[in-house]
Amino acid sequence: MSDLTTVTEVATLAAGAGGLGYAKARAPRVYWSLVGLPVTWGRFSLTYRSTMEVCGLTVQPSGMRAFMTRNMARREVRPVPAKVRRVSPTSTGLRVSLRLPAGLEPADVAAATERLRHAWGVRSVTVVEARPGVVELRMTGYDVLARVRMPRRRKQSGPMVVPVALREDGTVFCRDFRQVPHALTLGANQSGKSVYQRNLIAGLARLPVGLIGIDCKRGVEQTRYAPRLSALAATPQIASELLDVLVGEMEERFDLLSAHGVSDVWELPASVRPVPLVVLIDEVAELFLVSAKKDEERRDRMVQHLVRLAQMARAVGIYLEACGQRFGSELGKGATMLRAQLTGRVVHRVNDLQTAEMGLKDIAPDALQAVTRIAPNRPGVAVAGDTSGGWSLIRTPEMSSEEAVAICREFARLTPEPAFLKPFRP
Numbered sequence: 360m361s362d363l364t365t366v367t368e369v370a371t372l373a374a375g376a377g378g379l380g381y382a383k384a385r386a387p388r389v390y391w392s393l394v395g396l397p398v399t400w401g402r403f404s405l406t407y408r409s410t411m412e413v414c415g416l417t418v419q420p421s422g423m424r425a426f427m428t429r430n431m432a433r434r435e436v437r438p439v440p441a442k443v444r445r446v447s448p449t450s451t452g453l454r455v456s457l458r459l460p461a462g463l464e465p466a467d468v469a470a471a472t473e474r475l476r477h478a479w480g481v482r483s484v485t486v487v488e489a490r491p492g493v494v495e496l497r498m499t500g501y502d503v504l505a506r507v508r509m510p511r512r513r514k515q516s517g518p519m520v521v522p523v524a525l526r527e528d529g530t531v532f533c534r535d536f537r538q539v540p541h542a543l544t545l546g547a548n549q550s551g552k553s554v555y556q557r558n559l560i561a562g563l564a565r566l567p568v569g570l571i572g573i574d575c576k577r578g579v580e581q582t583r584y585a586p587r588l589s590a591l592a593a594t595p596q597i598a599s600e601l602l603d604v605l606v607g608e609m610e611e612r613f614d615l616l617s618a619h620g621v622s623d624v625w626e627l628p629a630s631v632r633p634v635p636l637v638v639l640i641d642e643v644a645e646l647f648l649v650s651a652k653k654d655e656e657r658r659d660r661m662v663q664h665l666v667r668l669a670q671m672a673r674a675v676g677i678y679l680e681a682c683g684q685r686f687g688s689e690l691g692k693g694a695t696m697l698r699a700q701l702t703g704r705v706v707h708r709v710n711d712l713q714t715a716e717m718g719l720k721d722i723a724p725d726a727l728q729a730v731t732r733i734a735p736n737r738p739g740v741a742v743a744g745d746t747s748g749g750w751s752l753i754r755t756p757e758m759s760s761e762e763a764v765a766i767c768r769e770f771a772r773l774t775p776e777p778a779f780l781k782p783f784r785p
């Protein structure tokens with residue numbers, strides 16, 4: 360929908376069917392730009408000082424400043440709030456950069472976000488520390504996760520960065536494989552895991568990377584992405600052989616690094632750098648489960664290979680992206696060790712607190728409550744955490760499997776076909 364159409368739509372909705380309230384519900388983004396933004400900006404400017412004062416976000420002025428105010432300016436001495444450095448409107452809200460006075464810290468502002476949200480009548484307020492002494496207040500004017508629309512223009516911020524979802528504060532959540540090489544996505548049935556994977560695959564498909572699928576549910580999820588997959592394992596037996604080959608490839612890549620005297624694949628000249636590989640594992644628990652005693656040896660070997668890849672393969676440009684309903688120690692030997700290496704975590708709605716703990720307790724314990732509050736009628740909403748202890752509420756844009764398949768077909772020419780993966784071509 361073009362902006363012009365949307366503006367016209369708002370006007371029509373407002374005029375015809377129930378006024379601005381109706382328009383607000385049907386086209387919140389345009390309603391925000393036309394009505395919400397000027398109102399909120401005005402309210403913010405007029406009440407900033409008093410709001411900060413009642414929210415306890417002020418400090419006593421220094422002795423000199425109090426003296427000057429009292430004796431030179433002949434004004435009443437009032438507590439000092441953070442200095443507003445910049446106010447910038449966005450398509451989803453308002454961003455305010457604040458210089459904190461001595462005596463206030465970002466945690467003080469973060470603790471007052473609920474009060475600020477009500478005072479300025481916005482949907483959410485998030486605090487981000489921009490640098491020491493400066494924080495950014497990110498306000499959203501409406502529920503941006505109700506119907507996710509990713510910004511049309513996006514900056515490519517790295518060779519392995521894929522935008523996959525929108526955060527509650529209106530910013531884009533990206534999966535950056537170089538920063539967080541391995542990740543785990545958890546969630547109950549119908550919680551939105553497949554749509555998350557589709558967004559990820561659609562983003563990766565556009566990049567010069569090799570995609571390797573491991574889908575032991577006979578390939579029901581991943582076979583459709585075959586045009587863009589360099590390899591696919593649809594049974595535990597083939598997955599085991601594929602992991603053997605990947606570990607061999609990792610060792611060869613380490614030899615290449617040492618021959619060039621570097622410790623990371625990205626330090627190699629582009630002409631000799633091997634293509635980055637992303638291993639997408641659907642329903643990771645399937646790799647751990649065995650139905651007969653004779654399969655145990657294969658399972659142990661496979662888990663051992665996965666743990667080795669997770670521990671070392673980042674340096675040689677091999678990344679793991681695992682997905683499943685649960686991933687606990689009950690899966691057996693190696694499960695906890697592997698999970699500890701999958702440091703990027705995205706947890707959708709889960710059936711019990713224990714599953715949420717498997718995903719987030721070791722990296723962002725504060726986020727557990729947020730996971731348990733995800734409503735069943737909001738598939739695709741998830742908590743994304745990482746090892747920095749930070750977390751955010753995200754939601755993927757809805758994407759059908761046909762759309763993802765079409766993108767894989769469109770970018771099929773980018774599919775690398777290295778010789779060592781030939782036996783596993785889908």
Ligand SMILES: Nc1ncnc2c1ncn2[C@@H]1O[C@H](COP(=O)(O)OP(=O)(O)OP(=O)(O)O)[C@@H](O)[C@H]1O
Nearest residue numbers: 547548549550551552553554738739754755756757
């Ligand atoms: N971000 C989203 N926005 C809107 N609808 C979504 C979103 N994510 C998922 N859905 C819808 O929720 C339903 C379940 O999604 P999905 O198939 O991704 O769940 P799942 O966790 O993979 O389920 P299962 O484990 O049963 O395969 C689908 O109908 C899908 O269209």
